[in-house]
Amino acid sequence: MPTRRDVLAWGAAVAAAPALAACAESPGAARRTEQAERRPGQKVNLVFWSWVPLQKAVALWNRTHPDIHVEVQIIPASTSGGYQKMHASLKAGTPPDLAQVEFYALPEFMLVNGLTELTAYGADKLEGAYVDWQWRQGVFGDGVYAIPQASGPMGYYYRQDLFERWDVDVPRTWDEFRQAAIKIRKRGRGARICTFPPASAMWFAAFPWQRGAHWIQADLETDTWVVDIDGKESLEVADFWDGLVRDDLVALMPDLQGGWYRAVQTGDLVSWPSAQWGDALLRGNAPGTKGKWRVTQLPQWEPGATASSNYGGSSTAILQGTRHPVEALQFAHWLNTDPGSIDLLIGAGYGWPAARIELEQTALGKPDPFFGGQVYNRVFQESDRNVDTSWQWAPTTTQSFSHIQDAFGKAIAQREPLVDALRDAQGRVVDDLKAKGLKARGA
């Protein structure tokens, strides 16, 4: 029999229910963007959440724009806590004015109505200052929802000294990459050509992208997301890496983690197909290898081709709920196009500028002693022109990535083919989209 206290507790719970239902439960951001009135000369404070070390550029802004003060708050990178924090703040109605959002995550923020539509504040007039495909990452329908910052055209970093010592040719095709991997394993005493990180789905996605796959396409006529993760091109790529894993030609450690940095320092990992922003990571984490690295184009699937790919890319978004969209947009545009700001961002290793630039006029156009005096960004400049810019991201990409990562992790541990892992992920990604109330189908 319930005691008096039970009865009271339940009574209170029942009484509380309508009160809770009355809470404005909104499916997306709890607060809408509105321009606050500003008296002439009144100082505005903007809060900017980012994990990119862009404090120097922001300090320059604060020096040159005394009435709009921007405060950078460093948050955990992307899905390791940053986006979680942003989603929570949107839901709670206490978002920062600006936030670092990667290209792939923009549709996810659209889904929770988390981004401010910027044409109302004049963003459409800024388009000409940016590289076309990067600008389009923030365009949905007729609206502009983010200012692009940088992308990650891919190249192939390799240790020239070790390649020479072991008489390994720098691979121009993925076939040659495999030959090189065999030589390195034979002559390198424990060294491997690179790692295959099972938990880096975005890195993996770059290779089907290069091969010509389209994991996601928006069918605008039926408003349906078409998923094609296990298409012919993607399976070919998975099969290629499968062969390297099966024959023990690649390491299997997670990348960008303690063990990986150590292996890069010691020369146990001798090359890295990666994005332009990888330069700062090598320079910062393996200073002892200075002068030994070179960069060349990604190996090709077809001999003589020039297909490239993109890994990563980021925007400055103005979150839903800011009270200063005009000032925030002004800052976002300045941050990503002002020559002084770009030079400081380049120094911090932020990636390939979204602004239209002349390579020779920026810090990117200088010979770099870390890469043995190579003007290595010429490689990335060419790579950037060869990226297939019709690639799209789904509004559930974080989930897609974690499915692929889980499936790859399991496949590698249990020695199952990566191809099966992709097939497994395909079905799950369609289900995720449907679970969000979106229309989706397989290709």
Add this chain to the structure above:
Amino acid sequence: MTTTRTGSPTPAATGRRSPRPDRAAWGFLAPFLAVFLFTFVAPIGYAVYQSLLTVERHGPMGLGEPTLGFAGLDNYTLALQQTSFIESFGRVFLFGLVQIPVMLFLAVTLALLLEHVSGRWAGVLRATYFLPYGVPGVIATILWGFLYVPGVSPISDLLGGAAPDFLAYDNVLWSLANIVIWEFTGYNMLIVVAQLRSIPQELYEAATIDGAGPWQTALRIKLPLIRPALVLTCVFSIIGTMQLFAEPLIIKLQAPAVTGDYTPNLSAYNDGFANANVYLAATKSVILAVVACALSFAFLSLVTRKQRSER
């Protein structure tokens, strides 16, 4: 002993006291009740309410302004259809079945041994064993992470080729169990020590007179008398195991084997924050709460039934 279990108090026992509870008592209870309602009952009610909602999509590609709709039990169906969510329960059950007995065995052993350490050293040792509990779970996991990752781990260096991969598929659950044991053994030991202290000295004297050695005293007197402490720590541990979160979340960065829905709590967290689906997250949280509640009460009733049948 049966006489101690009395029914409702006789009128004689309540004497002059009015049948209505004392107003003063409610006054004293009010602060607790207010906080309890605000931080416990209300959030649970809110979570249950949210678990019945879903987002409806509009506009081109579904990216337009979303609206909220009543979903009935759809979220529950969706959650229970996810095999990975069901598997996560299996995983924490297995974890608990191994980790809780090992931890409590260690806690009791340490507590009993401490009884035999004299004076100053007892305090020092007790504090040392308790120390890991003062380290937050996140920090503990980062610390152990360094000891697990091949390449930076001194353990792997020491063992060379014989070193197991602590973060491999089949091992990582037990590597996590090791972290949790390290964190909580000292805490549970302290509860047992407190209970041991409350055992009257006369019992030991009587045992000694009857010729019981240290082993017999431990097995026949101390162990049965610390039973309430063991039940308590066991219930805490069951609930703690069901809610396993920080350790797998942190070790995930180093171990691909730890998936986004490795434990039920992690699964709910990822839906709520990474996937921005608070309604499914609320559903999973409610399911988790129900299971944890059921398990704790099942364990308690199992223990009390045994107690009753012993009497």
